[in-house]
Each structure stands twice: as structure tokens, then as C-alpha cells.
Amino acid sequence: MKLHLNDPVHQAVEWLSERDEEKIEVVNDQGEIVSKLSKEEVQLILKNESMSHTLGDMLHGQSASDPNQYKDILQSPFFNDIINSLYDGVFITNGDGITVLINRSYERITDLKAEQLIGLHMSEIIEADYISKSASLQVIKEKRPVTLMQQISNGRNIIVSGTPIFSKNQEILYVVNSVRDITELLQLKHDMEDLQELKNLRQSSKEAYSKSDSSPFYTSEKMKSIMTLIKRAAKTDAKVLLHGETGVGKTMIAKQIHELSNRADQNFLELNCGALPSSLIEAELFGYEPGAFTGALKKGKKGLLEVADHGTLFLDEIGDLPLDLQVKLLKVIEDQAFYPVGSSTLKHIHVRLIAASHKDLKKLVASGDFREDLYYRLNVVPLHIPPLRERRKEIIPLARLFAEEFSGTYEIERTLHVDVLELLYDYDWPGNIRELKNLIEQLVVLAPDKEITRDLLPEELLPTGQQRMSDLDDIVPLKAAVENIEREMITKALKKYKTTRKAAEALEVSQSTIVQKMKKWEK
Numbered sequence: 001m002k003l004h005l006n007d008p009v010h011q012a013v014e015w016l017s018e019r020d021e022e023k024i025e026v027v028n029d030q031g032e033i034v035s036k037l038s039k040e041e042v043q044l045i046l047k048n049e050s051m052s053h054t055l056g057d058m059l060h061g062q063s064a065s066d067p068n069q070y071k072d073i074l075q076s077p078f079f080n081d082i083i084n085s086l087y088d089g090v091f092i093t094n095g096d097g098i099t100v101l102i103n104r105s106y107e108r109i110t111d112l113k114a115e116q117l118i119g120l121h122m123s124e125i126i127e128a129d130y131i132s133k134s135a136s137l138q139v140i141k142e143k144r145p146v147t148l149m150q151q152i153s154n155g156r157n158i159i160v161s162g163t164p165i166f167s168k169n170q171e172i173l174y175v176v177n178s179v180r181d182i183t184e185l186l187q188l189k190h191d192m193e194d195l196q197e198l199k200n201l202r203q204s205s206k207e208a209y210s211k212s213d214s215s216p217f218y219t220s221e222k223m224k225s226i227m228t229l230i231k232r233a234a235k236t237d238a239k240v241l242l243h244g245e246t247g248v249g250k251t252m253i254a255k256q257i258h259e260l261s262n263r264a265d266q267n268f269l270e271l272n273c274g275a276l277p278s279s280l281i282e283a284e285l286f287g288y289e290p291g292a293f294t295g296a297l298k299k300g301k302k303g304l305l306e307v308a309d310h311g312t313l314f315l316d317e318i319g320d321l322p323l324d325l326q327v328k329l330l331k332v333i334e335d336q337a338f339y340p341v342g343s344s345t346l347k348h349i350h351v352r353l354i355a356a357s358h359k360d361l362k363k364l365v366a367s368g369d370f371r372e373d374l375y376y377r378l379n380v381v382p383l384h385i386p387p388l389r390e391r392r393k394e395i396i397p398l399a400r401l402f403a404e405e406f407s408g409t410y411e412i413e414r415t416l417h418v419d420v421l422e423l424l425y426d427y428d429w430p431g432n433i434r435e436l437k438n439l440i441e442q443l444v445v446l447a448p449d450k451e452i453t454r455d456l457l458p459e460e461l462l463p464t465g466q467q468r469m470s471d472l473d474d475i476v477p478l479k480a481a482v483e484n485i486e487r488e489m490i491t492k493a494l495k496k497y498k499t500t501r502k503a504a505e506a507l508e509v510s511q512s513t514i515v516q517k518m519k520k521w522e523k
């Protein structure tokens, strides 16, 4: 015979005493067996229950009054294996707030051991300063899941989410807390990001290696949009003013503007206004008549303005042009004509001017070092060329291009190991593309094997803490050693001061010395 959950308890008592059966089956509305009760169990429960209660009340009451029924589960090896395999910490208290179980991850995160905690009430754990506050006590008080931040005695911050487990009559049997270390969470997030970065890097270097045509110029979004402007400006005769740190490729861009313009089959000439003294700049720009000044060529010389007629003249480091020459240049722009030094014959010209500066010309105007009228004349199309570190996407394709180029020049095939590419990518390149190009040339020449590996990289490219001591035992010709030190010091100064002028000041040499040396290393 079966009894229903709604049948009174006394019916079960009577039924069991009349028959000789061991167990009675209790079913629900669907006829499913929900429990099998023995005589002993019924008698035991009867001690606490009234005879008028139903079997349903009795069964629910049994779970409420006996949390020990879960004790076996909590102590079973299988359950412990599961709990210990979790990455998150687990901390379980009973409904009174007494610790009954913690897993290994909790021990790892908090440095607290099970032996220290099991059996202690949460308030004792707080009192002992093991934790700052208890999620379990709050869960017990509020009878709902709670998430809070706790500080642990080892100094870590953790997030605890406590969830109550209720009996059928809504009493809390246990509180299960899952615990996460915030520092670990952040670390995981960083690891994920690093992994993604590395994947992108390997992907982009793979793509770069598989490209057959070597034209990786301007793969970054920044440079692509600058190229759009360049193409537009190239179609006109508008003057372009390029601004950007040394070595970012201003000269190269000026050449491209020329090549994209309808002057492409005429001359493109360049004058570095920072590398020559004022009198020589004047002679270079305007040319001179025979015997115009001491040391002048006998037959005179055509100025760049004249040679560049119908073509393009690129005035690099325009910020270094002395004020008296600024006035003369302004006049050339206004008149489209000039007098060579020592001559009374006016030369009419039709030259496109492109100027460049690593200095902020607006500031020079403000300080009175650059004429405002000339600034506005030159600044028709202003273009800022970002430093390489702001367009890192280009580092790897460029490095690869230079490695190919120099492999061809020196007739030795050299490729860059992916570790090297990663370090190149991470470096800030104070000397920009020029510095990158110089380094790759050095590496191609010096690498003993086909693949260029990270041990050949200069110290400044290695992550901090992995830097090598200079190999002082190597004997090299003194000239080469001095040059290496010069190069190292200039690179360091450029990295620190960002501009050739400030680097020159710090190294107590002229700015043109630095520019000349960098250009020499480039060759």
C-alpha cells in the first residue's frame, strides 16, 4: 500500500503497526514515490511531530530540522574532489554561520588553511582579523544572495558572492560563498590582452612575410588618411608644411608629393636649413654671380631656386632659417622672382615649395624667431606626420622591408626572428624610421646566421631587467669604438630629448653635427 503526502502521520503509524512490512511508500499527486519510510524513522519523527500533521509536513520538517543529512555529502571524497577542482575559492558555512568547508583555491587565494577556519563562527574569523567582513553573516541576516569585497589578512582584495541554500520551509541550511581574487582577475585580463596582442603581432608579421610586393608604406590608419590628403594636395601647386619629429619620413613624403604632382618629371631639390651657416644657405638658395664673395666659384653658381624651376624645392628644418633669410624667402614667394647674390638680374621662377620642421613653428612665431607672414604663406596645407610609436602597425612591415632591402644591398640573405619583431614593435623609436632603418642595416651586416635573433639587439630594445652589459672584452678599432659610443649617446639623447636641437644642447655639439652624423649612418 502507498500513502499520499497529504495523508496524516497517524495513518502511517496505524498502517505500519497493523502490518509486518518494513517500509511504507509515500507518493505525490502524480503517483511518484517521494520517500520510503521505515517503522523506526516514523517513530523517530513522531517524537517531534504531532499526529495530526500530514506526511508531507513531516518530510519537509525532517529536512529543515536535520541539516546533518548533508554532512555525509560534504565529507564525501567525490564532493571534495569536485570542490577542489574549482579555480574559484569556495567557503561554506552552515545556517548558523559556522564554517563547514573550504576548498584548496580558497586556501591559495587567502593563504588561510582549512584547519584554522573549520568549526569557527564567522564572527570569530573576523575577530581574529583573518577577513574584514563576512558575506555569510549578511546572507543569513538578509536571507538573500550577497556580493561584497573583502580584505584578507595577506593584503589581497577578494570578491565574495554568498548564496543561501534553503530548506523547504525557508530556513537557511548552508551559505555557499564563491571567492575570486581581484588581482588574479586583473592579471587574467592582462594575460588575455597580451595573448591577443601577441597573436595580432604574429599574424601581422606572417602577413608581412607572405607579401610579395615590398610597398608597406603607410599601413596605419593615421598614415593612410595623411596619404589621402597628400594625393589631393599633390594635384595643386599649394605649399605644404610638414611637421613631425626627426626621422618620421618628412623628406620622403615631400618627394612623394612631388612625384604625384604634374611636376614629377622636373627637379626635386632639397635644402636642410639647419645644417648650413646663414651665408651658405643664401648662396645655395639664390646662387651667385662670378666673384660675388670670397671663396665663391669662379664661374658663379645657380641657386636651388633656379635649378628647381618648374619642379619642387623642399626646405627641411625651415624653423632654423635665419630671420634675414626668412625675409628674402618671403619676397621670393610673393614676387616669384629673386636676384642671385651679387647680381642685378631678376630671375623669374615657378617653383613649388614644400617646407618641413620638427619644431613647432607657431611657438617660434610667438617667440619672434619665425616671421608670422612667412609662416602663413608656407602653411597652406599643414600636415603633421606622427612619430613611429604612434603608428606601431608600420614597424614590422618596415623592418621587414629594410631587412629585404639590405639583404639585397649586401648580398646576404637575412630575416628577422619573430622575437626580434616583437621587441622592435615594443620599442618607442625616438629616432623614428631613420633609427629603425639604421638598426636593421646593422643587424643585417652583423648577424652571423640567416635568422637575426634577439641576442643581437642593442640594450635599449631589450625589456628592462634583461639588458646586457656591454661586451668590454671585444677589441675593435678605436675609430669604430668611438663611433659606436657616439651613436649610442646620440640615440640615447634623442630618446630622452626628442628633438635634435635639445639632444645637441645636452651633448654640447651643434645640431647640424647630429643631423650630419645621422645622415651618414643612414648611408
Ligand SMILES: Nc1ncnc2c1ncn2[C@@H]1O[C@H](COP(=O)(O)OP(=O)(O)OP(=O)(O)O)[C@@H](O)[C@H]1O
Residues within 6 Å of the ligand: 217, 218, 244, 245, 246, 247, 248, 249, 250, 251, 252, 253, 316, 358, 398, 433, 434, 437, 522
Ligand atoms: N614610409 C617609409 N618607408 C620606407 N622608408 C621610409 C619611410 N619613411 C621614411 N623612410 C626612411 O627613413 C629615413 C628617414 O626619413 P626622412 O629623411 O624622410 O625623415 P625626416 O622626417 O625628413 O627626417 P629629418 O627631420 O631628420 O630630416 C630615410 O632613410 C627614409 O628613406
